[in-house]
Amino acid sequence: MPLTAARYETVIGLECHAQLRTRSKLFCSCSTAFGQAPNRNTCPVCLGLPGTLPVLNRDAVALAVRAGLALNCTIHPVSQWSRKNYFYPDLPKGYQISQFDRPFAENGHLDIAVDGETRRVRIQRIHMEEDAGKSLHEGFPDSDRNTHIDLNRSGTPLIEIVTHPDLRSAEESQEYLTRLKEILEYVDVCDGNMEEGSLRCDANVSIREPGAELGTRTELKNLNSIRFLGAAIAHEADRQAGIIDGGGRVVQETRLWNSAEERTVSMRSKEEAHDYRYFPEPDLPLLVLDEPWVARLHGMLPELPAPRRARFIGEFGLSAYDAGVLTSTRALADYFEEVVKLCGRAKDSANWIMGDLLRLLKDDEADLKDLSAMPLQPAMLAAMIGLIDAGTISGKIGKTVIEAMYRSGESPEAIVRTQGLRQISDTGEIEKIVDAIIDANPGPAAQVRSGKAGTIGWFVGQVMKATEGRANPKSVNELLRKKLAG
Ligand code: ADP
Ligand code: MG
Ligand code: ZN
Numbered sequence: 001m002p003l004t005a006a007r008y009e010t011v012i013g014l015e016c017h018a019q020l021r022t023r024s025k026l027f028c029s030c031s032t033a034f035g036q037a038p039n040r041n042t043c044p045v046c047l048g049l050p051g052t053l054p055v056l057n058r059d060a061v062a063l064a065v066r067a068g069l070a071l072n073c074t075i076h077p078v079s080q081w082s083r084k085n086y087f088y089p090d091l092p093k094g095y096q097i098s099q100f101d102r103p104f105a106e107n108g109h110l111d112i113a114v115d116g117e118t119r120r121v122r123i124q125r126i127h128m129e130e131d132a133g134k135s136l137h138e139g140f141p142d143s144d145r146n147t148h149i150d151l152n153r154s155g156t157p158l159i160e161i162v163t164h165p166d167l168r169s170a171e172e173s174q175e176y177l178t179r180l181k182e183i184l185e186y187v188d189v190c191d192g193n194m195e196e197g198s199l200r201c202d203a204n205v206s207i208r209e210p211g212a213e214l215g216t217r218t219e220l221k222n223l224n225s226i227r228f229l230g231a232a233i234a235h236e237a238d239r240q241a242g243i244i245d246g247g248g249r250v251v252q253e254t255r256l257w258n259s260a261e262e263r264t265v266s267m268r269s270k271e272e273a274h275d276y277r278y279f280p281e282p283d284l285p286l287l288v289l290d291e292p293w294v295a296r297l298h299g300m301l302p303e304l305p306a307p308r309r310a311r312f313i314g315e316f317g318l319s320a321y322d323a324g325v326l327t328s329t330r331a332l333a334d335y336f337e338e339v340v341k342l343c344g345r346a347k348d349s350a351n352w353i354m355g356d357l358l359r360l361l362k363d364d365e366a367d368l369k370d371l372s373a374m375p376l377q378p379a380m381l382a383a384m385i386g387l388i389d390a391g392t393i394s395g396k397i398g399k400t401v402i403e404a405m406y407r408s409g410e411s412p413e414a415i416v417r418t419q420g421l422r423q424i425s426d427t428g429e430i431e432k433i434v435d436a437i438i439d440a441n442p443g444p445a446a447q448v449r450s451g452k453a454g455t456i457g458w459f460v461g462q463v464m465k466a467t468e469g470r471a472n473p474k475s476v477n478e479l480l481r482k483k484l485a486g
Contacts, residue, residue: 008207008244010237011214012167016180017158018190019131019198020063026130026157027054027097034196038136038150046155048092053283060157061104062297064128065289067159067189068105069298071123071180077289079104079127081281086274090133090149098129100278104287110183111306112175121176122164131156159189165204165214170233174226177201181226182305185369186330192369194224201229205236207244215240216250220257220264232257236264308333316346325354329368335378342382345389352381356402375409376402384412396469397421425472427479430463433471434479437462448484456480 025032028045045052068075082100108123133151140148161180167173181199184190191198201223206215220236223229235257240250254273255264303311305327312323312333327333332353339349357376361368384401387393393401393416404415416422424430437459438445448455456477463476 007209008237008241009210010169010233011165011206011208011217012169012173012233013165013204013217014161014163014167014173014176015202015204016161016177017131017200018067018161018184018192020060020157020159020189021191022057022059022063022157024057024059025155026057026060026128027155030155032156034198036152038148039152041152042154047151048094048154054097056284056287057157060128061287061289063189064104064126064157064159065294065297066187066301067161067184068108068126069294069301070183070187070189070304071105071108071110071126071161073105073108073123073126075105075289075294076102077291077294078102079287079289081284081287082278083281084129084276084278086276088132088135089147090135090151090154092133092151092154096130096132097281097284098278099127103127104289110176110179112172112179114172114175119166119172121166124162124164126159126161129158129160130154131158165206165217170230170237173203173233174230177226177229179305182328186305187301194226197224200224203229203233203236205233205240206250207237207240216252218250218252218264219254221254221267223257228257228259231259231262232264235262239264302330305330305333312336316340316350318346318350322350322354325358326350331371332368335371338378339382339385342379343385343389345385348385348388349381352385352398352402356399357381357406360403360406374406376406377409380405380409380411387412387416391425391472392416392423393421394423394469394473397423421470423472424467424470425475427475430467430471430475431479433463433466434459434476434483437466438483445484456484459484 019032022032024030025046028043030041030043030046033041045054065075079099080102081097083095084098084100085095087094103125105126106124108126110121110123111118112121113119131153133149133154136148136150137143140146163176167176181192181194184199185192193199203220203223204217205220206217208215218236218240220232223232236255243250252270254267256267257264309320309323309327312318312326313320318326326336336349336353339353340346343349361374366374381402384393384398384405387401388395388398397416400419400421401412401415404410404419405412408415441459441462444455444458448459459480460473460476463471463480464473
């Protein structure tokens with residue numbers, strides 16, 4: 001990792017684009033499904049053919065407002081659509097319909113934890129806009145000569161969330177993006193899939209001596225993972241420090257992150273920057289949001305990740321770390337709460353989910369945002385915790401049972417029955433096995449009797465082996481101590 005000269009402070013403001021989870025596009029009824037055959041999801045409106053008119057998608061507005069509310073913004077009762085004009089092959093109309101000087105949401109905030117302290121990142125504005133299509137430069141037999149255009153994405157609804165320059169390091173910026181992604185997922189506004197481009201981030205970066213005026217910034221475009229965001233900011237801050245230390249001046253420009261070479265490269269300078277010639281969109285009226293409707297949307301917001309974490313700590317006695325893991329997606333937090341509700345044992349539920357279930361899910365590279373198709377449903381895990389609690393199976397056997405439930409979807413009772421995993425608690429039965437093992441091993445038995453207590457563990461192991469782990473460990477220990485007493 002590069003080290004920006006200690007005397008500089010890095011200042012960052014982020015602009016994040018999130019694709020709204022609607023079924024159809026912002027101004028037409030074409031599907032927004034990802035991964036379709038190129039140009040299949042298009043119509044005269046999103047192809048930009050002359051003579052068409054946009055019709056606003058109400059669901060998109062509802063999702064945008066949900067995001068604004070979840071990010072503590074003021075929702076303006078009246079906002080305005082504007083045209084953002086530029087020429088690009090994947091923009092057939094020659095403009096994007098966006099919002100400019102009258103966005104629908106402003107003045108929000110998102111709190112992040114930095115070194116155990118809460119820091120507030122102010123959100124300047126959120127506006128809605130339609131996405132452009134995609135230029136495909138690779139993957140075709142003639143890609144060395146031609147660029148292909150896919151307009152499936154053209155007209156897809158986006159929100160852009162712009163922060164004030166309140167972030168002070170690559171790590172803080174990563175924390176902000178992590179929390180933003182989590183909130184957008186919790187409120188079902190955006191699927192947060194950065195690989196598919198549903199969430200993309202531009203970082204504005206400058207450096208200054210602490211307390212000085214803001215320095216000249218550069219804008220790093222299209223950072224499509226949390227890791228790249230951190231790496232790009234750290235390297236860019238370093239590059240700027242090198243320029244200033246060398247007596248130079250940072251020029252305001254747009255740069256791209258090259259992850260292979262781990263550096264940012266210039267894309268266009270301020271002089272080459274677009275003049276978008278924004279003007280109010282003549283084909284759409286002002287966007288008027290009915291206040292009772294906004295209030296209803298507010299009332300429908302789910303519990304957000306930060307208050308849910310706090311509640312898990314207070315209500316279930318979880319550590320901050322455990323609460324953080326268990327609330328990392330809404331589906332996982334719901335799962336945990338359902339298990340606790342059914343078995344009444346929060347700490348055990350947390351341990352089984354964090355230790356065993358998350359490992360199984362990770363091995364399968366499962367998506368923690370949707371656990372509904374997982375064979376192991378909460379009631380089954382709760383029942384297994386009940387079996388351990390009742391002494392029907394041991395905790396160790398639980399590890400076998402949870403994996404079997406995860407793979408087969410069978411109930412823990414059925415698995416215990418068919419695989420013969422029931423714990424042997426009948427002391428008479430255990431005593432027979434203990435006697436047999438002592439008889440077969442007179443040497444070690446004599447050693448324990450002569451005071452070498454350490455080897456008693458070896459006998460416990462032998463009994464467990466003989467019973468395939470099913471003997472009640474407490475009874476085994478008691479019996480061995482009694483029979484091998486000096
Ligand atoms: P533009 O209209 O060019 O996008 P804005 O003033 O709206 O410029 O700012 C865009 C983003 O850049 C915001 O996230 C803001 O916080 C950030 N920003 C502005 N000035 C600086 C600076 N000097 N250093 C770092 N970030 C900055
Ligand atoms: Mg900008
Ligand atoms: Zn269309």
